[in-house]
Structures are given as C-alpha cells and as structure tokens.
Amino acid sequence: MVTYPIEGACQCGGVTYQLLAEPQMVLACHCKECQKLSTSAFSLTAVVRTQDIVFQGEMREWLRKAESGNTNGARFCPGCGNRIYHFNPDQPDTIKLKPANLSDTRIIQPQAHVWVSEKQDWFTIPEGVKSFDKQP
Template sequence: MSDVEYPIKGACQCGGVTYELLAPPAMVVACHCRECQKLSTSAFSITAMVDADSIRFSGEMQEWSRPAESGNISAAKFCPCCGNRLYHFNPDEPEKIKLKPSTLSDTRIINPTAHVWVSEKQDWYQIPEGVKVFEKQP
C-alpha cells in the first residue's frame, strides 16, 4: 500500500515485546493448515514474509518449534508473559521472518495475495477471486 508509512510499530498483547517493521513485506499469505487453525483459533492464520534485517525486535521472547511436513523445522517466537506469537521462522533460513502482522499498530498491509494449504481449508470459507492458491506449501 502506497499510503502506509514505514517504520510501522508492533507489539505483543501485553507490550513486553515491541518491534519496528522498516520495509514492506515481500508478500502476505493466508495459511489454512490445521496447525495455523489451532494457532489462530480461526479458519486460517495470516503471515507477512519479511527480511530479518527489515525488522527490529525489543524485549524477551521464548521459542517453540515443531517438525513441518517438509522435514524442515517450523519455529516460533512468542512473548513469555502474554503468549502472543510474533513470528515464525525456519532455523535453516534465519534471514526470513514470517511475521504475524495482526501485531502491527497499522494493519492495512494485511491483504493476502496467496492462500496456502487450501487442502485443509474449512469448507465454509470462500477464498477471494484473484489470489494465488496452493494445495500445500508452495
């Protein structure tokens, strides 16, 4: 979005972890996998793909990880106080951050251009026309 000004501040629910997003994300994706449904307690989770050097975090975070279907590790950073997830990452690709953009103070950038793992999508949700769709992880 051209009217969004960077940096955009972000924070967890309690404010114990804060950050600044310095540049626009490469893309914003809606993931419909069962794990993201658990995470979001909704039909899908939104992720903004950003370069690690375009974001600055402050505050203590905890880490949790699980194996992904691909064999990679899906790791997450979250606030130890309120439990709010801030981002996911693959430890083998630390330069890529999968930011949870609903933690931003300005959420206008949340406009998914791709939907992934639609093979596990809730039947009642209709994907908007004009976005890329992937059965699993592209």
C-alpha cells in the same frame, strides 16, 4: 499509503518491534496447525527480511517439524503468549511475522492462500487471489 516504520506489539506490550520495510509477501495459511494457532480458519503471515525488523523484549521459542521435514520455529511473548513470528533456522535471512499485532494493518492483504486442502468449508477464497493445495 503505508509509511514505514510500522510499530507492533504483543497484547501485554512486553514485546515490541518496528517493521522497517514492506513485507516480501503476505499469505493466509489454512493448515490445521495454523487453525490451532489462530483459533480461526487461517493464520496470516507476512514474509519479512530479517534486516527489515527490529525487536525489543524477551521472547520464548518453540520448535516443531513441518511436513516438509524443515524445522518450523516460533517466537512468542512469555507474558501474554502472543505469537510474534515463525522462522526456519536454515533460512536466517527471512522470518514469517504474525502481522495482526501491527499498529497499521493495511499491509495485511493476502497475496496467496496456502494449504487450502485443509481449509474450512465455509470460507471462500476471494476471486483472483492465488491458492495452493499445500505449501508451494
């Protein structure tokens, strides 16, 4: 059983945080942008209520437009460059945590795979896990 809070930190330790409660959902995104971000087949995201996480340390911000027209923001450590989370400025109550830097990673079990229209051919989505061609 996972107990909260769970500690998290970037590679250099310049940004630390505490996740206070279970994520609303964990997703694996296979879009080309997430493949670039992760330098792998997909990127993991834990959808978290803003009130359920506390950050310490300086972060920098980068913004881009998503296919939907929404702004996709990212916050990252200026020291090591680790991406900490994504956000939509129009949805301030939710962030998209990059959970691989948690001290306890048992919560990283994707409940859905998104943007499978861009996934790597060699990766097989596990049976019984929801998948969507784009963003649901």
